[in-house]
Every structure is written in C-alpha cells, then in structure tokens.
Amino acid sequence: MSAQAPVIILAEPQLGENIGSAARAMLNFGLTELRIAAPRDGWPNPAAEPLAAGAFDEGVEVTAFESVEAACADIGYLVAATARPRGMEKPVTNASGAVEWLQGQARKTAVMFGNEAQGLSNNHVALCDAIMTYPVNKDFASLNLAQAVIVFAHAWGEMQGQAGRFEGANAGxxxxxxxxxxxxxxxxxxxxxxxxxxxxxxxxxxxxxxxxxxxxxxxxxxxxxxxxxxxxxxxxxxxxxxxxxxxxx
Incomplete structure (x- = not known):
C-alpha cells in the first residue's frame, strides 16, 4: 500500500459475532490491525470465529485492551466514526475524506467505532482529532458495527488503488x-x-x-x-x- 494502513479500534464491542464480521470486512480491503477496547464478553471470543470467515488466520491481528484510552494511547491521529452531531469543534468529513486525512499523516493512525447499542460516547469522541460520518438516511442512521467498518474499509482500499480479484483482467x-x-x-x-x-x-x-x-x-x-x-x-x-x-x- 502507498500509505500505512490505519488501526481499527472497536470501543467496548458487545457481540463476538460483530468483532468477527468487522475483521472479515477489514481484511477484504487490506486492513489487518484490529484493537478491541473493553469487550463486553471478553477476548478471545469463540462467537467471533465463524463470522470472521478465516480472517484471524489470514492476517487480521487482534489485541484486546482494558479501556479505550489504553487502546489509542500510541495513536498519533485518531478519527471517530459517528452518525450523531456532537457539538464539538472538530473537523468532520466522510469516509473518503477521512482516508485522505489519514494518508497524509506520518504518525500512527486509527479509526474508532462505537459499540452496537450506543455507538461512541462523547468522552470517546473527545479523544479523537476528527469525526467521520456517512451520508445515511437522517431518519434511520442505524448501521451494524461491521457494516460501519466496511464502509470505511472500502474507501481505504479504493483510495489505495486496489484492483481486487479483477486486477489484470483487462489483459485478456x-x-x-x-x-x-x-x-x-x-x-x-x-x-x-x-x-x-x-x-x-x-x-x-x-x-x-x-x-x-x-x-x-x-x-x-x-x-x-x-x-x-x-x-x-x-x-x-x-x-x-x-x-x-x-x-x-
């Protein structure tokens, strides 16, 4: 890749299935470092394996932390993924914009996603340098955790010029x-x-x-x-x- 891939941080995730699905989404687009902060059901979690579809064996490395603060302690530039206005003075962008900002950093970067029930808390967002949001229906902003991850992961892969399985297809x-x-x-x-x-x-x-x-x-x-x-x-x-x-x- 042309830029260092960002870390994906899941803040206080609840379901192992969603952790596994997020890992699967990440690896499809070349993201391999997953951090989970204070997972409700602990880690390792057997429920994550089936939904990961082999992502843990094929390259996604998972590290569990006791708190969100610990999970992002070494991150130089941190983006919060949220659909709710926070009233904070932080730059706001979409997935493509977040990728551009992350690519421009010489420091270690990460994108943080909230849990399934409440998303990120204001305290979590306060730790971040910027906010990433998606153009969702204003009357129904309710993405599954793994779905939220894959929207960003796709934008990252696309901006890195990944051709996927059709790479070189035009040669035929x-x-x-x-x-x-x-x-x-x-x-x-x-x-x-x-x-x-x-x-x-x-x-x-x-x-x-x-x-x-x-x-x-x-x-x-x-x-x-x-x-x-x-x-x-x-x-x-x-x-x-x-x-x-x-x-x-």
Whole structure:
C-alpha cells in the first residue's frame, strides 16, 4: 500500500459475532490491525470465529485492551466514526475524506467505532482529532458495527488503488481494432446491405450509412471482433449450406 494502513479500534464491542464480521470486512480491503477496547464478553471470543470467515488466520491481528484510552494511547491521529452531531469543534468529513486525512499523516493512525447499542460516547469522541460520518438516511442512521467498518474499509482500499480479484483482467481483452480494420468492416457490411436492397430510398444511403458507422464505433471493437463479424457477414451473404466458409476467427 502507498500509505500505512490505519488501526481499527472497536470501543467496548458487545457481540463476538460483530468483532468477527468487522475483521472479515477489514481484511477484504487490506486492513489487518484490529484493537478491541473493553469487550463486553471478553477476548478471545469463540462467537467471533465463524463470522470472521478465516480472517484471524489470514492476517487480521487482534489485541484486546482494558479501556479505550489504553487502546489509542500510541495513536498519533485518531478519527471517530459517528452518525450523531456532537457539538464539538472538530473537523468532520466522510469516509473518503477521512482516508485522505489519514494518508497524509506520518504518525500512527486509527479509526474508532462505537459499540452496537450506543455507538461512541462523547468522552470517546473527545479523544479523537476528527469525526467521520456517512451520508445515511437522517431518519434511520442505524448501521451494524461491521457494516460501519466496511464502509470505511472500502474507501481505504479504493483510495489505495486496489484492483481486487479483477486486477489484470483487462489483459485478456483483445487488441483494439485499427481504424483501417473498422473501415474495411463498414465497407464490407454496407456492400452486402446494398446488394440486399437495404438502402432505400437511394438518397437516404449516406445518412443510413453514417448511422450504422456511428453505432459500430461506439462499440470499441477489437481486432478479433471485427474478424468474427466479417465472417458472419460472409455467412449471411452466401446463405446457409450454399458454401463452406473458411473462418478467420
């Protein structure tokens, strides 16, 4: 990654299932350091394992602390995730903005999320340098803890330029067709259309031809696609069963 990944801090989480789900969300987007402050049911928690889907074995490291203060003691820049206005003089931004701020820090950074029942307390938010909020429905701001984590994690992964499992997928796309190939296809198609009597009345031929060419150009054809289409034109022009086509594709 181009920047040091932030720590994710869960302040006083209640359910092991949500801790596991948060870890799973994190690892999907390259975040691996999870801190849990004063978890209600203690740690380790067997209930976290199934929802983590192997995240604890594949890279997410979990450290438990007795308090929120202890969990963020070494953090140089701390962002609070909350949907509620706090009346505090702190900068407020969305997930993408938080990622930009975090990337600009030379210090160790973290994003802190509150528990399932009440979110972060004002005392927790007071420890933070900034506030991150999401554009949720003002009449229903009720994300699950892991859902809240994944919104930020996705923004982080996206800003780091992660391509995910489709990385390099465009390598399988064929070479773009040259203008010469396209023009040859146009002329071939138009020739056969003219033979079939498509261009009628004759004075409309230029307009009809331009409309067809414009539609084809929007398709961003590859060289292979041009060859395939010209083979199809040949087959239609000759008629089924009248001649054997030597395919170029």
């Amino acid at each position: 796309v064929g070479e773009p067709a040259s203008r010469e190939d396209l023009i040859g296809m146009f002329e071939h198609f138009e020739y056969e259309l003219d033979r079939a009597g498509y261009f009628y009345p004759p004075d409309k031929t230029p307009l009809m031809s331009r409309n067809l060419r414009n539609a084809f150009v929007r398709g961003q054809w590859t060289t292979q696609e041009v060859r395939t289409f010209r083979g199809a034109i040949k087959a239609l022009a000759l008629g089924r069963g009248k001649a054997r086509i030597t395919r170029e594709d």
